[in-house]
Amino acid sequence: MTAISAIPQSWRRLLFLLPIVIISLIVTAGLLHGPIPRPRLPKVIFGDDARAGGPLHSECKANNETSRLDGLPDVIRAIFAPVLLPITAPSFTTLDGTVKNLPPADQLIHKVSLGKRICILDVDTRDLTDEGSIFSDHLPLYDNLRPASAGFLSHYTYAMIHGYSYKFIKAPKYSDRAPHWSKVIFTQELLKRFDIVVMMDYDAMFPSPEVPLEWMLNYWKIDKKVMVAMAEDPDTEVNYDLRRRVNINSGFIIAQASENTQRMFKDWAECPSESRYEGCAVWKDKVFHEQAAFSSHLRYDFLDGMSIDTHPEYIRMLPCNEANGIPEVKHLGCTGQLVRHYWGHKDLTTREFSHNIMAALVPQIVKATYGDPAVVENYRDKVLDGDRILDKP
Template sequence: MNFTAPDRKHLRQRCPWPVTVAAVTVVLLVLFYAYDTTTFADNSRVIQGYSHIELSSSESRLSDTHHLIPLLYKPFVHPVDASKFVNHDGQTYELTEPPRFTEPLGKKVLILDVDTRPLNGEGGMLNETMQYDSITHQTAGMLNHYLYAMVHGYEYKFIQSPAYTDRHQTWVKVPMIREALKSYDYVVFLDSDAVFPHTHLPVEWLFNYWNIREETLLAMALDPDQPFNKDSRGNTNLNTGFIIAQASPRTTEMLNVWEDCVTDTKFEKCSKWRYEWSHEQAAFSDFMRYEYERGTEVIELACTEANGYPQKADSGCSGEFVRHFWLGKELVADALRDTVSRYMALRLHETFRDYIDVSMVNASNKTLPLHAGERVIV
């Protein structure tokens, strides 16, 4: 099923963040009943259009966001085994081989966030209340990941990690991914400034498109092809803001060696990357990727597909499937809004069409001024 999104600029102009989020809560309830046609028929809930709704014993489901979100997005979810994907700009991406993944993986996939910071300040993910106009980019990114997991039935975890005392805190993703792989077949890690722009596109399709194989250990995107993004051998660095990890003893071994890299036990001068930018990312690019089979065990994803964002398209990295806002963190909240309002607008229109006989009055055959006693709305 191809998906064409409404113009995002138009939506942002007409749907400020507080209005968008407030509307979602109400409309989700309406769309839940509008979509659950079997329940409608069985319980005769609709009386005289939708002017009266009789709630059943399952009324408590209204508060179950984990149930409502998949229903909202279900009509748009792209088939796992589809041969191609057409984005909202009409660009087509096609598989080059028969799909390896033909069924949803569900809870075998973990969407993972990791952070050492408290994130409990104003607009923070762990704050008990949320002020819509002060949402931080970390919260916006994590909510996008949380939403994406709910849409497709994946597991989601936010690990508030212990902090390192001997290196930069970005290194914590390495042991936390390793720990997560003890419980899940696939771990998809994202930095909090990275988002899934196509909420309806499952990771299984991306696994097929990127040729994630049985022997694949990790996959991550290349950085922009610039001199400052080169490793010691002159090859473009890999970016650890988005990582696909597949569980296996060899993956565990890799992550152990990667974490231990800064001790210089295996790789001389890796200790340079304890605190020097780009930390674990540079260590992987300089040393780790050359220890494993590139193209099969370590897959290098195109920057334009899994890194960057549209405002940096001139760098060769527009973030088609994963957007990483390295220099535009203020744009992450907009990206979250898009992943909510885009689909909401289409479902609202779908609901209007389903009830068009109730919602619309065609008075085009009338003549103005109306005659006394003449009724337009009946």
């Protein structure tokens, strides 16, 4: 006979009900006194002075406790804060060792961040719900991350590093043309809400995400007159337009809001109707779709009969070596020094995303760990003798 069986039946029922009653009281107390507070992220800081500003909150207690971070964007900005390139930095050395110099200080277009007035834009017509994709029922793991997911995540990360806006558009498909055309109309639409929209194909990425867009605008001298800037394609026969001039590549578009820009994008989206551009309908489905339409038609006749030859200040063609390609295709003259585009090597986007993060994180881990005297104990001024540690004579 067990101890429990010796207890009267009425008491045994109460014994079994007691845990349920206690849990109910705890839940009720929580409802009456408000929700249980969410745990805050650990307080962290990078650098020597918590008052230096940057992505960390300015509130610091008298005992020099570090500022709190309120969410993932703050964490991302904190990680990259120590390596962030100032908008007006006179020069920047790319990963291949090339030094890029800004114009003189009195010629710079941007000296402060545009912040949320810049939007980094992704547009895609696919469901992206398979394993390893951003809209999968299960969050993707790094080991099964799809190349497209790596590209999208890198764009979001870049926007958070610099405090820009970020939008992902789940675009519908046109009924009469290739899905690539959707990027044109949605870039136009977002230009109604932001000063600058940077539309990127998923395989276009920033190899050095610490470089602000404003720095690149200064470097490329993209002032307010420029409506749109895109990179040139490699100078090969397959990339020539109808006038045998190298195509632009619409996988990376910098567009600046203005009435003229709205007019241009409207004409671009309607190019296949041939109401203005005879022969443009062929690019509904023929490679290279919307970028071929821009290359062979739009840039030679925009606004009121302007051309890139008569008015080059409105359309900026960026050098292929700086804003297109990757190191693996350097024989084509396009290594992606400031913006990379992984056409033909889309599977390498996960490698690029990894480098983006780890290039900023590793130095900080090393500094936080091996620069801490509480972790690293230095006995190099001692001598060892058997089982003794002695001072040097």
